Structures are given as C-alpha cells and as structure tokens.
Amino acid sequence: QVQLVESGGGLVQAGGSLRLSCAASGAASGRAFFGYPVAWFRQVPGQDREFVATIRRTNGITYYADFVKGRFTISRDNAKNTVYLQMNSLKPEDTAVYYCAVPSSLYLSDYSGKGEYDYWGRGTQVTVSS
Secondary structure (H helix, E strand, C coil): CCEEEEECCEEEECCCCEEEEEEEECCCHHHHHCCCCEEEEEECCCCCCEEEEEECCCCCCEEECHHHCCCEEEEEEHHHCEEEEEECCCCHHHCEEEEEEECCCCCCCCCCCHHHCCEECCCEEEEEEC
C-alpha cells in the first residue's frame, strides 16, 4: 500500500510563496516513488478536483496547468522520496486543499487526468488572503 503525506500548506498573503512537500511512507515507499509520475491536484469545496502539475520520475519531464505556469514549479528529490511544489506569486484563487497523487502505471495516456492516479494523500490546506 502506498502512503502519501503532504505538508507545507498554510496561510499566506497574496503575492507570497509556499513550498509543498509530498513524501511516500510505508513499506512500499521506495517502489512507490521509483520511476512513477507524481502529480499535484487541488480542490475547493463544492468543486471538482483539478490538475496542477505532474513530474515524470524517469526523465523529469513536467506538465503544468495553464493557470500556474510561470508561478509554480514541481521538482523531486529521489534520495528523499519527496516531490515538491514551489508556489510563488500566490493569488486568493489558489486557495484550496492540495493533494499529491501517484499512479500504478509508469506511463499514462493523460498525465493531467485525475482518473489516471490511484494513490492519494490526505491533502494540505493552502489559504491565500487578499
């Protein structure tokens, strides 16, 4: 069983920055992250969960939602089994619960599709005040 734990959320003023972390834990943590894509999604209560960014573990290729391009950066530290989401120039509309997710397949047909991901963390709240 893959266990993902997000951290780093909090309250920040508009224009500020936060760095979220996603760490794999449990007996399968090494296999969980090795070679697999890791994605960040976010969700506002009452709305659908939306794609934010994905990093492909084997080659480092990244994908971003249009609304975060130039502001957010996804990166990984393989030695620590951790993936990060650096969020700069935050806006009030970035307020949401942020989740990391891992699929059970190495290669996906749609790296932004939430249905492609099988394991999810519990999320970390990000609140951006105006």
